[in-house]
Amino acid sequence: MSILYRPEFTDSTKAREWLEAELWPAGPVCPHCGVIGQATLMRGKTTRYGLCQCNACREPFTVTVGTLYERSKVPLNQWLAATHLMMASTKGMSALEIGHQLSLSPKTAGFLCHRIRESLRDTKPTEPLGGQNKVVEADETYVGDKEGNRHKYQRTPGMQGGKGKEGVVALVEREGRVRSQHVPAVTARTLGPVLQAQIDS
Numbered sequence: 001m002s003i004l005y006r007p008e009f010t011d012s013t014k015a016r017e018w019l020e021a022e023l024w025p026a027g028p029v030c031p032h033c034g035v036i037g038q039a040t041l042m043r044g045k046t047t048r049y050g051l052c053q054c055n056a057c058r059e060p061f062t063v064t065v066g067t068l069y070e071r072s073k074v075p076l077n078q079w080l081a082a083t084h085l086m087m088a089s090t091k092g093m094s095a096l097e098i099g100h101q102l103s104l105s106p107k108t109a110g111f112l113c114h115r116i117r118e119s120l121r122d123t124k125p126t127e128p129l130g131g132q133n134k135v136v137e138a139d140e141t142y143v144g145d146k147e148g149n150r151h152k153y154q155r156t157p158g159m160q161g162g163k164g165k166e167g168v169v170a171l172v173e174r175e176g177r178v179r180s181q182h183v184p185a186v187t188a189r190t191l192g193p194v195l196q197a198q199i200d201s
């Protein structure tokens with residue numbers, strides 16, 4: 001059976017759960033302030049599935065914020081499948097072929113392939129925090145500081161991770177960027193191998 005029948009390639013909800021489990025092993029990571037594991041899953045008839053609100057900075061976010069899949073109307077499962085196909089073929093698969101395999105219009109397939117390719121080009125090693133004359137603070141008080149906040153986020157079935165978040169440290173650069181250890185640079189290059197690894201599993 002083709003790997004494209006895997007749930008994360010055929011179902012947008014399963015795709016989101018898969019991505020959440022991959023990118024948020026210690027709970028949702030707020031892309032705005034870097035706090036880990038302190039978000040409330042928004043529930044409502046008109047609420048997009050997977051929308052979280054950060055309990056620290058109150059900003060909303062989903063798992064695709066900051067990834068190559070951000071702000072797209074194309075279902076996430078099709079994005080994952082296209083990423084898989086592009087990263088799987090050694091010679092590089094054409095947009096036409098990917099569109100054919102995933103039953104996408106040539107226009108949609110072209111858009112997906114273009115963005116995936118762009119994300120490969122943009123991959124630069126992330127600039128490390130700190131450096132000369134900069135102070136990096138490891139601030140554990142952000143994480144799991146209130147018992148009541150710890151379990152607010154209701155995990156979806158596909159998500160991994162445990163209870164307390166004591167072991168997770170948010171790194172805060174004084175008067176500068178805030179970044180948590182778990183915010184990955186999510187591009188086709190970083191995600192591709194993860195999608196590939198499933199072939200043998």
Ligand SMILES: [Zn+2]
Nearest residue numbers: 030033054057
């Ligand atoms: Zn936040």
